[in-house]
Amino acid sequence: MKWSLLCWIFVTVQLLLLDKFQHVHAADWSATQSQKIHPVLVGKDHNSLLEIKIESAEKSVFLHSFTLSLSGCDDLKEIESLQVFSTGETQNEDTTFRFGAAVRPAKTVVISGNIRLRQGTNFFWISCRLHPQANLDHQVDAHCTHIRTSQ
Numbered sequence: 001m002k003w004s005l006l007c008w009i010f011v012t013v014q015l016l017l018l019d020k021f022q023h024v025h026a027a028d029w030s031a032t033q034s035q036k037i038h039p040v041l042v043g044k045d046h047n048s049l050l051e052i053k054i055e056s057a058e059k060s061v062f063l064h065s066f067t068l069s070l071s072g073c074d075d076l077k078e079i080e081s082l083q084v085f086s087t088g089e090t091q092n093e094d095t096t097f098r099f100g101a102a103v104r105p106a107k108t109v110v111i112s113g114n115i116r117l118r119q120g121t122n123f124f125w126i127s128c129r130l131h132p133q134a135n136l137d138h139q140v141d142a143h144c145t146h147i148r149t150s151q
Contacts, residue, residue: 028151029056029117033144040140042130046083048093049142050126059119062150063099065112068126070105072141078134079105082142086115087123099124108145117149 031054040047052066066084070076084099100113105128126142 028058028061029054029149031055031144031147035141035143039136040128040130042132042134042136045129046085046093046095046127047129047140048125049082049128049140050144051091052124052126052144052147053091054117054122054124054147056117056119056122058151059116060150061117063113063115063117063122063147064150065100065110065146065148066124066126066144067108067110067146067148068142069108069145070140070142071107072139072143073105074138074140075135076105076107078131078138079140080129080131081105082109082111083127083129084111084113085125085127087125089118089121089123091123093125093127095127 031052033050033052035050036048054063068082073079081102082105083102085095086097086099087094099115100111103109103111128140
């Protein structure tokens with residue numbers, strides 16, 4: 001009995017981790033996404049939803065777009081806009097360098113831009129702004145389903 005419960009807990013934790021941390025690999029680059037579980041606040045211009053870490057083996061790779069799924073959100077009308085920011089090799093939530101333009105929410109959104117990836121580590125983070133009347137009991141969820149590069 002104890003062994004089956006322990007196996008069930010282990011498999012459940014593995015599935016939860018797979019849902020929150022995903023890894024994509026291409027010939028010259030690889031990407032990992034991670035999601036912090038924390039409140040998204042009304043009145044805050046930049047709420048972190050997702051961090052994407054891209055490792056580039058070459059300095060000739062250009063990033064063109066991120067495709068994001070918002071299928072886990074309770075109500076897309078409560079999201080005012082989504083943005084992507086680049087923080088280079090530093091893992092933080094700096095808003096100095098925006099990648100592409102802000103977009104309106106939809107079940108699937110594409111945020112396009114053009115940036116040369118540094119050889120090594122490149123951090124990006126997905127930000128959202130809520131409408132002032134958004135219900136704070138609702139869930140806001142995003143994950144990256146596709147990354148388009150020059151390679």
